[in-house]
Amino acid sequence: MLYVITCTDKAGSGDIRAANRTAHLAYLESFGDKIFAAGPTLTDDGSAMTGSVLIVDFDDSAAAQRFTTDDPYAKAGLFESVTIRPWRKVLPKS
Template identity: 35%
Template sequence: MPFLIETFDKPNHQALRLEVRQAHLEYLDANVNLLLACGAKLSDDGETASGGIYLVHLNSREEAERFIEADPFHQAALFAEVKIVRWRQAYLNQKNTL
């Protein structure tokens, strides 16, 4: 079942984000089979990330929690807040999936 995980970086932690980014990307590559979509939330000018959105296919909220807790960004204490909600996929790649 799909889950949406939204993360919110702590203020003024861009340096930490950049420091841990490569490990984060390697973690995502290692778990690509779980990702429906994933990416950073950016400032309006597209220059500064302030968190991310993960759409993941996992069997339970507990698995979603374990997934985000294993992310190097989470382990580096980058996030001020993490929200996890069940998500119903209706459209993907411009196609109705219902």
């Protein structure tokens, strides 16, 4: 099942994001085709990252939660909030 994960960074945490970015990206890459899409959210002018949005494919919500909890960003305390919701792709049609 696909899940959309929305993470919001804590205010003023750009240094935490920068210090853990390499580990975060390696962590995501280790999941191969389980990652449907991933990327940062940005400020209105696009000059800074404010969080993350990921669409992932896991068997159940517990696996999606483990994935989120084990992310180096989460372990470093980057996120103010994290939501995980089941998601269905409708468009574009494959």
